[in-house]
Amino acid sequence: xxxxxxxxxxxxxxxxxxxxxxxxxxxxxxxxxxxxxxxxxxxxxxxxxxxxxxxxxxxxxxxxxxxxxxxxxxxxxxxxxxxxxxxxxxxxxxxxxxxxxxxxxxxxxxxxxxxxxxxxxxxxxxxxxxxxxxxxxxxxxxxxxxxxxxxxxxxxxxxxxxxxxxxxxxxxxxxxxxxxxxxxxxxxxxxxxxxxxxxxxxxxxxxxxxxxxxxxxxxxxxxxxxxxxxxxxxxxxxxxxxxxxxxxxxxxxxxxxxxxxxxxxxxxxxxxxxxxxxxxxxxxxxxxxxxxxxxxxxxxxxxxxx
Amino acid sequence: xxxxxxxxxxxxxxxxxxxxxxxxxxxxxxxxxxxxxxxxxxxxxxxxxxxxxxxxxxxxxxxxxxxxxxxxxxxxxxxxxxxxxxxxxxxxxxxxxxxxxxxxxxxxxxxxxxxxxxxxxxxxxxxxxxxxxxxxxxxxxxxxxxxxxxxxxxxxxxxxxxxxxxxxxxxxxxxxxxxxxxxxxxxxxxxxxxxxxxxxxxxxxxxxxxxxxxxxxxxxxxxxxxxxxxxxxxxxxxxxxxxxxxxxxxxxxxxxxxxxxxxxxxxxxxxxxxxxxxxxxxxxxxxxxxxxxxxxxxxxxxxxxxxxxxxxxxxxxxxxxxxxxxxxxxxxxxxxxxxxxxxxxxxxxxxxxxxxxxxxxxx
Numbered sequence: 001x002x003x004x005x006x007x008x009x010x011x012x013x014x015x016x017x018x019x020x021x022x023x024x025x026x027x028x029x030x031x032x033x034x035x036x037x038x039x040x041x042x043x044x045x046x047x048x049x050x051x052x053x054x055x056x057x058x059x060x061x062x063x064x065x066x067x068x069x070x071x072x073x074x075x076x077x078x079x080x081x082x083x084x085x086x087x088x089x090x091x092x093x094x095x096x097x098x099x100x101x102x103x104x105x106x107x108x109x110x111x112x113x114x115x116x117x118x119x120x121x122x123x124x125x126x127x128x129x130x131x132x133x134x135x136x137x138x139x140x141x142x143x144x145x146x147x148x149x150x151x152x153x154x155x156x157x158x159x160x161x162x163x164x165x166x167x168x169x170x171x172x173x174x175x176x177x178x179x180x181x182x183x184x185x186x187x188x189x190x191x192x193x194x195x196x197x198x199x200x201x202x203x204x205x206x207x208x209x210x211x212x213x214x215x216x217x218x219x220x221x222x223x224x225x226x227x228x229x230x231x232x233x234x235x236x237x238x239x240x241x242x243x244x245x246x247x248x249x250x251x252x253x254x255x256x257x258x259x260x261x262x263x264x265x266x267x268x269x270x271x272x273x274x275x276x277x278x279x280x281x282x283x284x285x286x287x288x289x290x291x292x293x294x295x296x297x298x299x300x301x302x303x304x305x306x
Numbered sequence: 307x308x309x310x311x312x313x314x315x316x317x318x319x320x321x322x323x324x325x326x327x328x329x330x331x332x333x334x335x336x337x338x339x340x341x342x343x344x345x346x347x348x349x350x351x352x353x354x355x356x357x358x359x360x361x362x363x364x365x366x367x368x369x370x371x372x373x374x375x376x377x378x379x380x381x382x383x384x385x386x387x388x389x390x391x392x393x394x395x396x397x398x399x400x401x402x403x404x405x406x407x408x409x410x411x412x413x414x415x416x417x418x419x420x421x422x423x424x425x426x427x428x429x430x431x432x433x434x435x436x437x438x439x440x441x442x443x444x445x446x447x448x449x450x451x452x453x454x455x456x457x458x459x460x461x462x463x464x465x466x467x468x469x470x471x472x473x474x475x476x477x478x479x480x481x482x483x484x485x486x487x488x489x490x491x492x493x494x495x496x497x498x499x500x501x502x503x504x505x506x507x508x509x510x511x512x513x514x515x516x517x518x519x520x521x522x523x524x525x526x527x528x529x530x531x532x533x534x535x536x537x538x539x540x541x542x543x544x545x546x547x548x549x550x551x552x553x554x555x556x557x558x559x560x561x562x563x564x565x566x567x568x569x570x571x572x573x574x575x576x577x578x579x580x581x582x583x584x585x586x587x588x589x590x591x592x593x594x595x596x597x598x599x600x601x602x603x604x605x606x607x608x609x610x611x612x613x614x615x616x617x618x619x620x621x622x623x624x625x626x627x628x629x630x631x632x633x634x635x636x637x638x639x640x641x642x643x644x645x646x647x648x649x650x651x652x653x654x655x656x657x658x659x660x661x662x663x664x665x666x667x668x669x
Contacts, residue, residue, distance in 0.1 A: 014397045034377045042429025051429030066405025066414030
């Protein structure tokens with residue numbers, strides 16, 4: 001495979017979020033990953049302490065210039081996630097647009113990270129940038145329910161609402177939308193959360209069709225950090241291998257997540273001890289230990305075609 | 307209606323490639339090496355045929371302080387993936403972030419100051435996670451940065467006295483320095499004394515000891531001098547010594563001093579002849595140091611095997627790289643730096659389980 005990804009995300013010295021979460025799994029699957037670190041922090045911000053430095057929009061531009069001057073600005077994929085700065089995000093958009101100029105087939109996988117559970121955890125000024133500039137150039141997006149509602153201005157209370165929201169998101173740009181988690185009730189009970197996906201594909205005769213799926217995913221009673229970044233990276237990988245089959249791509253992606261999370265929670269509880277809540281350090285994803293599952297995930301969750 | 311599988315039900319379980327070192331399992335308690343192991347739950351054991359066995363999960367944490375390049379494989383980009391693929395947890399502090407290495411026509415980026423390095427380390431320390439089994443460092447250009455690295459190593463050694471510091475004392479090659487001259491006394495007086503494993507080339511070994519290497523005997527004396535300065539393991543990664551296998555090879559040497567419980571020491575010295583390749587690679591030294599870390603971890607008192615594995619990995623990666631580079635460049639054309647980037651992700655299987663393609667002789 002000779003597939004090159006440009007990933008612009010955070011770097012943490014210790015642990016697995018941002019580029020730390022995305023790079024190893026993609027490399028293990030054979031992707032060439034070029035990574036621009038938007039920040040360098042000691043660890044993610046869920047620990048008691050964190051320290052480090054951020055990259056400015058200008059510095060991002062300088063790094064891209066180096067790549068461009070060497071005529072190496074050719075990528076098959078671009079991948080972005082958590083960003084806190086408007087000018088940085090706008091520079092990302094400029095880079096995507098230029099890269100799409102050098103390779104019109106480039107696929108931009110974007111996790112439009114803005115918030116969760118009804119509240120934004122990035123500056124509000126990022127919403128219009130995502131809505132008007134980022135999502136329109138994205139090909140695959142992985143919002144959670146809150147982010148899907150924010151971007152479309154539509155509340156999601158039923159599966160029908162979710163499908164309409166995904167249709168609105170398609171109209172904004174991306175042909176592939178995965179709502180990674182929602183409050184919708186699962187038919188399997190409250191130990192499950194519902195994720196949904198929608199993909200526009202072009203058939204052999206040139207007509208377009210939509211594949212819509214729903215997945216009921218077992219909940220885990222812990223707060224993980226970096227799982228969204230891993231999800232977006234693995235969705236990139238598995239839609240690459242199954243470009244017209246969102247069902248297959250999502251089954252692989254969600255299954256990888258399950259394996260990594262299960263291994264992580266088992267380990268965390270073991271090191272924390274009985275009746276002790278695991279710490280953020282103990283809950284870091286067991287990424288290198290999950291290499292086998294990343295390479296070849298056994299399918300543990302099936303997607304239902306809507 | 308389609309069923310949803312229950313969590314934990316395994317539909318498909320395809321066998322994954324099982325590396326040589328996973329094929330035998332033994333009870334950790336029975337392992338005579340476990341007592342001398344460096345990592346908290348490490349159990350490496352060699353039976354009489356030198357097939358070593360180990361537990362299914364390693365728990366070994368490396369702090370690697372090296373460069374980051376957006377594109378390509380040098381510094382942390384060269385070291386992290388291979389170590390992770392072999393099961394090491396790699397915490398990485400990026401000393402710089404450049405678009406690519408400096409052998410290209412253009413390069414751009416930012417450097418980390420000694421203060422910023424300290425700040426990052428402080429974050430780790432405040433969270434009480436400043437516990438490492440290994441530290442790994444390479445190319446540095448700044449004395450205050452290097453001095454901060456030494457402070458960090460010393461503190462980490464206080465937190466874990468078994469910590470192993472693997473240091474590539476990058477100073478220059480082919481008779482000239484390519485870092486600022488004032489790094490030399492810092493390496494000599496501060497860094498090497500706290501290092502446990504060093505990987506100088508011949509020029510760096512000569513610089514550090516003040517002694518010229520013209521014969522194998524000189525090299526052995528130089529390695530003994532380096533042992534006296536600190537590190538118990540020294541590998542001279544390349545030299546001008548005449549190879550027995552002919553001029554298509556270069557000579558590397560290694561020396562490992564093992565101190566016995568009764569205070570006496572033995573030294574295992576090896577010589578290995580490595581095929582030369584007609585190209586300039588960047589990042590190979592960083593890959594070498596990382597893989598020497600990994601293979602001395604698995605073979606802590608067998609430098610011969612550790613070096614055979616390490617040099618073999620290098621050979622596989624370099625061969626794959628040069629083949630690809632020539633293919634990309636086309637016949638009769640010199641490959642570019644971009645085309646010569648190490649084929650790292652493509653070499654995953656060789657990294658996990660390198661076929662041994664050269665033998666080291668014990669001197």
